[in-house]
Amino acid sequence: MTYPNEKLSEEKVFKDPVHRYIHVRDRVIWELIGTAEFQRLRRIRQLGTTYLTFHGAEHSRFSHSLGVYEIVRRIIDDGFQGRPEWNEDERLLCLCAALLHDLGHGPFSHSFEKVFHLDHEEFTQAIIVGDTEVNQVLTKVGKDFPKKVAEVIAKTYENKLVVSLISSQIDADRMDYLQRDAYYTGVSYGHFDMERILRVMRPREDQAVIKHSGMHAVEDYIMSRYQMYWQVYFHPVTRSAEVILTKILHRAKELHHHYYEFKQEPTHFYSIFEEEISLKEYLKLDESVILFYFQAWEEEEDEILSDLCRRFMNRQLFKYIEFNPNSQMKMWMELTTLFKKAGINPDYYLVVDSSSDLPYDFYRPGEEEERLPIHLLMPNNEVRELSRQSEIVEAISGKKRTDHKLYFPQDLIDQLSSKRKVKDQIINLLKGDQS
Known part of the structure; x- marks a missing residue:
């Protein structure tokens, strides 16, 4: 038996709280899981700073990646196998891309990326095609196989059906993280009938489609996603922690x-500060490394760095108020001036943070490729875009929700006893916004 088709002598299973069991029979998958680059994902949380809001949110990119793999395996092996529109030769490619899709995430993922102008998808591709253990395993499948896996993740692979399984508006990635994040945060919003969706998913030439009979399960999925973004992912306390994290890295x-x-010299940061980090250096970064520096920097002479690190490590976060940048810029400018008079650096202690989400949209020419819509397979075999059939989805299609908040250290303001006038002016401006 050739390596791409080689099976383990006995099936391996991972006990999983979301999918009950994750099944591995393919030797390629088992060896990929054992690589150093994939094991690194155990040391990167799936939800970044969310554990400071929902204390159970300690799950990792490792467990999420296994979950995405399992969903794709079930779609292919239980739903697509034997159907004329599905090419069985693409099976292993789909499984590997699903397993490795988050391989390039750094510590505290998106906050880290913004500060240092990084892209985790580019690092994912670099790991797959670079001098890595992952690449060695994939190359045993075929010389051009790593390139194909990287193309699926980059959404440039020629078979768009394969791409859609891990990157579309209803894909294995989203179906796993919604359920997994809901489980670990303890909320009820992210639950939907995934079993039903998988049963009614069908392969088509350019994407997976959903039988019309499963429309209500898809509606439930979209509303679950909407609720999770506003109740969990954009939670203002989590955003406060992200603001402080970002400011530590900037400082x-x-x-x-x-x-x-x-x-404590930032040895692991030197190349990233200069924005010329190598793949080898990047792979040494995980959240335990970052938290080591944050703890050490609490003792630094620089008061701002020391204070911000202490706040993050001890969860002494910024307070916040609602903020409208269109009508309250004057207030923000006045606060900036007052913070300077009070000796509080507004660049680090007065921060406007914005969150926005578009829960579902149908495709519009010129917009990002990921907005490829969800299609329903009608009883007459016609394919129709979801919002044309669902009044619920039509009501939210294309509607972007944006939220702005102003973050500040209430404790530092309260301590301004020697600058009573400035303190009172700051408090009156902040209270005026809340009235």
């Missing part, structure tokens, strides 16, 4: 560029 970077002498 450390700024100090480095001004030749500040750190007590």
